[in-house]
Amino acid sequence: MLLKAARQPRHPLHHDPAAVRQARIARNLSQAELAKAIGLRSVGHISEIEGGTRNAGPDLLRSIAEALNCGVAALERQKKHQCERCGYGYDEAPNGKVPLHTVLDTDQWCPKGGETRSAA
The missing domain is CATH 1.10.260.40 (lambda repressor-like DNA-binding domains)
Structure with missing residues (x-):
C-alpha cells in the first residue's frame, strides 16, 4: 500500500x-x-x-x-511593499522596480509600474 x-x-x-x-x-x-x-x-x-x-x-x-x-x-496575504501612487501591494521584485500593474478596480496602467522603487 x-x-x-x-x-x-x-x-x-x-x-x-x-x-x-x-x-x-x-x-x-x-x-x-x-x-x-x-x-x-x-x-x-x-x-x-x-x-x-x-x-x-x-x-x-x-x-x-x-x-x-x-x-x-x-483575507489577503500582506505584501511587503505598496505602490506609493495607487496602493498596489507587491513583494520584492528582483530588479528593485515596482512591478507593472493596473490601478486597482480599473483597466488603466499605473504610471509608477516599472520605476525603481523608492527607499522606505
Whole structure:
C-alpha cells in the first residue's frame, strides 16, 4: 500500500490561511458549510486553503469573503511593499522596480509600474 505524501505549503499565497480560518470561525461556519456556501464540492479544498497547501486565487478569495461577510483585504496575504501612487501591494521584485500593474478596480496602467522603487 502506497501512502500519499502530505501536501507541502505553497508560496506565495494570495490569502492568509489563518485569516480565512479565523473569519470562518467568527461566522460560526464549519468548513463543510463554507465549502457549500461558495459552491465547492470538497471540504478538503477549504481545509487545504486554511492549511496553506492550496492557493485561494482572487476569484475564489472574493467568493470566500462574500460568504464570510468580510472584505477581501481582511483575507489577503500582506505584501511587503505598496505602490506609493495607487496602493498596489507587491513583494520584492528582483530588479528593485515596482512591478507593472493596473490601478486597482480599473483597466488603466499605473504610471509608477516599472520605476525603481523608492527607499522606505
